[in-house]
Amino acid sequence: MRACNLMGAIGLLITLQIAVVQAADVAQPVPPFAVPLAADGVQRATITLDSYSYTPNHVIVEAGKPVELTLTSVTTITPHNFIIKELSVEQDVSAGKTVVIKFTPTQTGTFPIYCDKRLWPLPSHRDKGMEGKLEVK
Numbered sequence: 001m002r003a004c005n006l007m008g009a010i011g012l013l014i015t016l017q018i019a020v021v022q023a024a025d026v027a028q029p030v031p032p033f034a035v036p037l038a039a040d041g042v043q044r045a046t047i048t049l050d051s052y053s054y055t056p057n058h059v060i061v062e063a064g065k066p067v068e069l070t071l072t073s074v075t076t077i078t079p080h081n082f083i084i085k086e087l088s089v090e091q092d093v094s095a096g097k098t099v100v101i102k103f104t105p106t107q108t109g110t111f112p113i114y115c116d117k118r119l120w121p122l123p124s125h126r127d128k129g130m131e132g133k134l135e136v137k
């Protein structure tokens, strides 16, 4: 009887571990990040660039106030960039480097962020999931 319970417990543990592994395999949605307004009136946030992602990948800012984004690449070889076409933002970020960009969004809306780097003939980084959005309220 005891052995039976033990086997049942082991079976449950194995099932739980499989469930955890499966959950980790699925990309977890990252909640939108509302960029805080600093005392000097600047909206500051740090975005991490990796292959092939931005973290956070959905940032919310207020219109009419300056935005300062610190773009930090954590890759060792692959260069990336950070493009918001509608706001004329286009910034290269070399592997392992950090770049600070500043802009002031004037119109509200949701604008795509993406990396258009690609190693021909492979798909672009954006096609590999390196995209996000800037929401201006």
Ligand SMILES: [Cu+2]
Pocket: 052, 079, 080, 081, 115, 116, 117, 125, 126, 130
């Ligand atoms: Cu990229």
